[in-house]
Amino acid sequence: MSPQTSDLRISSFEPLLSPAVLRDALPLSAAGENSVSASRREVEAILTGTDDRLLVVVGPCSVHDPVAALDYARRLAPLAREHADALLIVMRVYFEKPRSTGGWKGLINDPHLDGTHDVAQGLRMARSLLLDIVELGLPVGCEFLEPTSPHYIADAISWGAIGARTTESQIHRQLASGMSMPIGFKNATDGDVQVAVDGAMVAGQSQVFFGIDEDGRACVVSTSGNEYGHVILRGGKAGPNYSAAAIRAAVTLIEKAGLPGRVVVDASHANSGKDHVRQVGVAGELAAQVAAGEPISGIMLESFLQPGRQNLTDAGLTGLVFGQSITDACMGWDDTAVVLAELAAAARTRAALTSGPALAAR
Numbered sequence: 001m002s003p004q005t006s007d008l009r010i011s012s013f014e015p016l017l018s019p020a021v022l023r024d025a026l027p028l029s030a031a032g033e034n035s036v037s038a039s040r041r042e043v044e045a046i047l048t049g050t051d052d053r054l055l056v057v058v059g060p061c062s063v064h065d066p067v068a069a070l071d072y073a074r075r076l077a078p079l080a081r082e083h084a085d086a087l088l089i090v091m092r093v094y095f096e097k098p099r100s101t102g103g104w105k106g107l108i109n110d111p112h113l114d115g116t117h118d119v120a121q122g123l124r125m126a127r128s129l130l131l132d133i134v135e136l137g138l139p140v141g142c143e144f145l146e147p148t149s150p151h152y153i154a155d156a157i158s159w160g161a162i163g164a165r166t167t168e169s170q171i172h173r174q175l176a177s178g179m180s181m182p183i184g185f186k187n188a189t190d191g192d193v194q195v196a197v198d199g200a201m202v203a204g205q206s207q208v209f210f211g212i213d214e215d216g217r218a219c220v221v222s223t224s225g226n227e228y229g230h231v232i233l234r235g236g237k238a239g240p241n242y243s244a245a246a247i248r249a250a251v252t253l254i255e256k257a258g259l260p261g262r263v264v265v266d267a268s269h270a271n272s273g274k275d276h277v278r279q280v281g282v283a284g285e286l287a288a289q290v291a292a293g294e295p296i297s298g299i300m301l302e303s304f305l306q307p308g309r310q311n312l313t314d315a316g317l318t319g320l321v322f323g324q325s326i327t328d329a330c331m332g333w334d335d336t337a338v339v340l341a342e343l344a345a346a347a348r349t350r351a352a353l354t355s356g357p358a359l360a361a362r
């Protein structure tokens, strides 16, 4: 008998429900569709500079407990309304975690936090949480990691990111080219910004690649290109890249690629050394730059109900502090409210600088 030559290292194939089945079971309401659609247009207008507000993507590093995430969303929604003249607040609702060397890969991959990898349940939990948050009137932002997972949830998402570990990946750039919302590309973990610029540029072009359709059938996917690709500065191995000089250097690269000369800046990750206390200081420095009129279209903050982070143990969810991150350290809720007020004041000052007092008083 000849030897088997394929699937030698596959332990199992487990059929997964199709995107259409999940979306039928958990539909986005008409009000939700209107809200997602309108907030995507607002993000686009901010990225191109026709809306002078500041985009703020704020929320937990990762969602591990939908109850805590919804509690956070209920606190954030009134602040989003309060600062709506100056800020477009999008809640960070990250379900997929790219890991440096391994670890928990997010709620979709392992919703029970115990290595059982009940992906079907993870998708249900993720979609259900997204619908609840959208119903609060809050736009949602996610990182896209698995190339087929967006089919299950993307209709409820207003802004997306490609992370530092995948920004140079052709697969993720192709994916971004077909996404219905603006997509930010993080600079690489080594600090290289050009790869993020290249990512945004490639995503702007039409692409043809392997994928699935709504019924989960293997397909050749053709896209028209996403004209709202942009760059997110998150620092790198050599240190932060949020200084005015680093931002201007990035803008030079971005403009050279023919993209709008503005950036989103992540106050967390390598811009704060993953130190949640330092992140508050970085956000304050960024607010000062916004007030001075620097070309910052958005800020990303990692924030949760409780400050800091905790380790996941064998006790799973029951062994965890409610509302505290199990991935990167986050600023707590009290600091978050103060930082959002600071950013709103800075955006009002910038609006007055660039558009006169009428806009600032809006």
Ligand SMILES: O=C[C@H](O)[C@H](O)COP(=O)(O)O
Pocket (backbone or CB within 6 Å): 061, 097, 098, 099, 100, 101, 102, 103, 269, 327, 328
């Ligand atoms: O934002 C989250 C993390 O920084 C990212 O997933 C990498 O995490 P890790 O280095 O702990 O694996």
Ligand SMILES: C=C(OP(=O)(O)O)C(=O)O
Pocket (backbone or CB within 6 Å): 061, 094, 098, 143, 162, 163, 164, 165, 186, 234, 269
């Ligand atoms: C993984 C993330 O960031 P980065 O890709 O910048 O490490 C993140 O924002 O969750």
